[in-house]
Amino acid sequence: MASGFFKDRHKLTIATLVVAFVFLFALNAFSNALFRGVSIDFTEDREFTLSPGTIQVLKNIEEPVTLRLFVSPALTEKVPSYAAAAERVRNLLQQYASLARGKIKLEFYAPKPFSEDEDRAAAYGIDGIPLDQGGEKIYFGLAGTNSTDEEKKIAFFHPNRARFIEYDLTRLVHSLGTKKKVVGLIASLPINGSFNMRTGMTPPWEVMKEVAKAFEVKTVSPDKAIPKDIDVLMIVHPGRLDDKSLYNIDQYVLRGGHALVMVDPVPESAPRRRTMIGAGPVAPGSDLPKLLKSWGVAYDRLMVAADARRAVRVPTKYQGQSVYAPHIGYLQLRKEDFNDKDPVTASLKTMIVGTAGYLAKAKDAVTTVTPLIWTSANAAPQKALPFRAPQADLVGLAQSHKPGDKKLWLAVRVTGKAKSAFPDGLDKKDDKNKTDKKDEKTAAPLKEATDSINVIVVADVDFLQESFWAQKQRAGQSEILVPFANNADFVTNALDNLSGATALMELRGRGSPTRPFTLVEDIQKESSARLRAKQKELADKLKEVRKKIEEARTKSKDGSTVLTEAEQASLRGYMTEFLRIRREQREVLFALREDVEALEARMKFYNIALIPLVIALIAIIVAVLHIRRRRHRHGIGGTTA
Numbered sequence: 001m002a003s004g005f006f007k008d009r010h011k012l013t014i015a016t017l018v019v020a021f022v023f024l025f026a027l028n029a030f031s032n033a034l035f036r037g038v039s040i041d042f043t044e045d046r047e048f049t050l051s052p053g054t055i056q057v058l059k060n061i062e063e064p065v066t067l068r069l070f071v072s073p074a075l076t077e078k079v080p081s082y083a084a085a086a087e088r089v090r091n092l093l094q095q096y097a098s099l100a101r102g103k104i105k106l107e108f109y110a111p112k113p114f115s116e117d118e119d120r121a122a123a124y125g126i127d128g129i130p131l132d133q134g135g136e137k138i139y140f141g142l143a144g145t146n147s148t149d150e151e152k153k154i155a156f157f158h159p160n161r162a163r164f165i166e167y168d169l170t171r172l173v174h175s176l177g178t179k180k181k182v183v184g185l186i187a188s189l190p191i192n193g194s195f196n197m198r199t200g201m202t203p204p205w206e207v208m209k210e211v212a213k214a215f216e217v218k219t220v221s222p223d224k225a226i227p228k229d230i231d232v233l234m235i236v237h238p239g240r241l242d243d244k245s246l247y248n249i250d251q252y253v254l255r256g257g258h259a260l261v262m263v264d265p266v267p268e269s270a271p272r273r274r275t276m277i278g279a280g281p282v283a284p285g286s287d288l289p290k291l292l293k294s295w296g297v298a299y300d301r302l303m304v305a306a307d308a309r310r311a312v313r314v315p316t317k318y319q320g321q322s323v324y325a326p327h328i329g330y331l332q333l334r335k336e337d338f339n340d341k342d343p344v345t346a347s348l349k350t351m352i353v354g355t356a357g358y359l360a361k362a363k364d365a366v367t368t369v370t371p372l373i374w375t376s377a378n379a380a381p382q383k384a385l386p387f388r389a390p391q392a393d394l395v396g397l398a399q400s401h402k403p404g405d406k407k408l409w410l411a412v413r414v415t416g417k418a419k420s421a422f423p424d425g426l427d428k429k430d431d432k433n434k435t436d437k438k439d440e441k442t443a444a445p446l447k448e449a450t451d452s453i454n455v456i457v458v459a460d461v462d463f464l465q466e467s468f469w470a471q472k473q474r475a476g477q478s479e480i481l482v483p484f485a486n487n488a489d490f491v492t493n494a495l496d497n498l499s500g501a502t503a504l505m506e507l508r509g510r511g512s513p514t515r516p517f518t519l520v521e522d523i524q525k526e527s528s529a530r531l532r533a534k535q536k537e538l539a540d541k542l543k544e545v546r547k548k549i550e551e552a553r554t555k556s557k558d559g560s561t562v563l564t565e566a567e568q569a570s571l572r573g574y575m576t577e578f579l580r581i582r583r584e585q586r587e588v589l590f591a592l593r594e595d596v597e598a599l600e601a602r603m604k605f606y607n608i609a610l611i612p613l614v615i616a617l618i619a620i621i622v623a624v625l626h627i628r629r630r631r632h633r634h635g636i637g638g639t640t641a
Contacts (some may be wrong), residue, residue, distance in 0.1 A: 007346040054228060056634045058099040061177035063147045065100075067093060068107040070121045072133055072138040085157060085165075086140060092169060103177065111139045123465045127155040127478055135305040142169070146176040160473060160482045171213055180498040183211065184220040184230035186249075188239035189270060190288070191464060192217060206466040206481055210488045215495060231499040233259040237267055237286045237461045243426060246290055250421045253295075258454045258498035260491070263287055264461040265301045266329070266355035266382040282388040285357070286461070294421035295414045296365025297457055304387055305358040305408040305459070306401055307331050307379035310350060318395045325394045328401050329355035329387050331375060331412075332485075339372045342413065344456070344493045348486040352469060354462030355387050358408035367416035371409040372456065372488075380404030411458040411490075417449045456494050 022536055069090065076083035077106040090108070099103040111128075113136055121139045122128065128137030142154040152172045161168065185192055193204040204212070211217060211234075220226060222245035226233060231253060238261075265285035273280040285301035287510075292299055310333060311326035318325065334353050338345040351373065358381065361369040381404070386397060425445045462468065469487035471478045483489075 002245075010051075047560060050092075050099075051166065054096075054166060055099060057170050057174045057178070058096055058104075059101070059331050061100055061103040061173070061178065063177055064103050064105065065173055066105045066107065066145050066356070067096075067173070068120075068124065068143045069093060069109055070109045070117070070124075070126050070139040070141050070143070072140065073110050073112065074136065075138040075140055078131065081159065085159070085162060089142070089157060089165060089169075089247050095170065096173065100173075104173070104235060106232065112523070113137070124151070125153050125155060129156065144172050152176055152177060155478050156480070158473070158480045158482075161480060164483075175213060180214065180216045181495075182229055183215045183217045183495055183499070184226060184233045185217055185236070186220060186222050186233065186235035186238065189237050189267075189461065190235055192219065206470060207464045207488045207491055211492060211495065214492055215499070221249055223470070224248065226257060230257065232495055233257060234495065235259060235261045235288075237262060237264055238288055238344050241284070241288075243290075243422070247422050247426050250291060250294065251446060252451045253291075253453050253455060254418065254420060256449075256451055256453075258520065260456050260458075260494045261288065261291075262458045262461045262464075263292075263299065263301065263357065264355075264459065265304055265357040266387045267461055268354055269462045269465050279390055281390055284388075285384060285543055290421040292457065293362060295418050295453070295455055295457075296362045296367035296369055296416070297412065297414060298360040298362040299457075299459060300355060301357060302379045302384050303357060304329050304355050304384045305331070305375055305410060306382040306397075306534070307375040307408075308398065308401055308403060309376040309378050310334075310337075311398070314394070316394045317391065323395070326398045327394050328382070328398050331356065331410075333373060333375075337374055337376070341371070342370070342372055344413075344490065344497050345372050347493075348490060350485050351490060352463060352485045352588045353410060353460045354465075354468060355384070356385075356460035358410060359412050359457060359459050360409060367414050367418050370415070371407075371411070372413055372415045373411040373458075374407040374409050377405065377407050378403040379406070379408045381408070391561070410460065411456065414455040414457065415452050417451070418453045420445070420447045420448075422539040425449050454498060456498065464491070481625060493588060 028232040071086045071090075073089055076086055093106055093140045097106050109117040110122060111121045118128075118137075118139070121141070121143075124141075124143035126138055126139050126141035126143060130136070131138045140157050142157075154172065156170055157165065190202060191205045192208050193202055195201050203209075208217065218227075218230065220230065220233075222241055230252075233249070235249070249259070251314065263286045266282050267286060268282050270283040272283065287299065287301040294592055306328040307437075308326060308328050310331040312330040312332050313324045314327045314330060315322060316325050316327075317323075330352065333350060335349050338348045338351075340346050349386045357381075358375075359369075359371075380402060382397070386392060413569045422445070464487065466472075470483045473482055474480075
């Protein structure tokens, strides 16, 4: 009976399939029980693996935090992509609670229409998004509170911020469970909001909203001693500071205070004076010459770092037409342009700066000046004045630009025992710069740093503007900020590092959505640089020929054109030359696209033809080998029979 069963191939196949199915089901159940919560992350940035920074934050929570997750059942039932996102958030929160050692309490709610959970979500400010024309609202947000009733929330987990989920969650937990460091702000720009009698209160810049999520920001007056509770000083586009203000900053740094300093040769974000024909030129650049010199940093506020290889194409006017031209002062920096050995820039992938200056180590510096951000190796200094014009000639600036042969530093870190910019102290005879008695009693002036200073200097402030690094998108009743560059990450990383609050630094930059196709960009810019001289030569020739054509025409008294035979012959020659130059210009423009089109053709061949051909060839070889093996087996069987 058994032998008959084993001889029946049909029954044996069915039995094998049944046993295999049962075994697979049992194995799956066993692995689910044994490896629950275990996963392998194959993403390039390991964005599904908790970073060491998150683990550090969770282990160092100082006070209890309650997190309430609101997820509408209708959302996960009707929108599968949100179901996966909600499951990821739930799993992350459970991991957070496990690592927090009892300091995080989780609550999960499923708001339905007209339910108490929906009322609770609305009370915590969670956004309700209309799901259909019937008006039913769905919720997918998080509300957190601590023991002092401080509240933080993520009003809605928008899909465009999916790559930033861990950072958003960790930042929320960190702000509720840990005491914030204090940033002292000195700025001549209204980056932290301002009040105007006509327009009322203007909100802070988006970058300062990001800073305020991780720090307590206090505006300080530099004409008084910097308060002792300031953990790090943030100086943005300093105006004309008198010696007393400079002295106070100098002494703060020498006594161990850390600072992030941002100056700019062409501060486009600064208010412009209005004229009869519109906005006037860009305001003069900012500088801290006495302090930068004492710190060992060389900087010229009359010069800009121009770089055609990193130039951003922007809309502009050229010969009365709207065109896109490379702005050699607007630079899109890449991962290779950041110091990967410094914690501030190690995780950054891209930044965009606007008409930045450049920095160097001063000849007589006694400090260590380490570059953090730099240009490509083909950058060159260029005078700032043309960039300050009301309507800068971007096409002309790009055409006249001559590539350099070295990298220019855009941001540096200064360490070492710096000397005071005021070795003799302030002039006591000058009432304006006279220190108040309270300051004199509390601390004696220092001529040299008590220990190594720690200052980061950046030669740009325009990169702080929202348009350089993020876009706003609507999400229900609120707006979310979707970054496309790491500008704000650099600022918060620098403040974290200088203040000693380094836990969140590893998380910033992990979720950067920008993945530029740099190979094509490099080919375009290299071709443009190679042929720019030829373009200019042809443009000059064309201009000269046009002038000769106009000069070849003479007019009679009644206004009609009269040409002699010699003039007609000259005009025909000029027209022939004109057509020849125009043909050469078209050839140059074609050459600019030739390399890119060749790359595109190769990529199409690889993806459409070559790879399928290779796969087909492998399949044919495998099939032939299989057939030969079968024939060989059958041949052996026939011989033995």
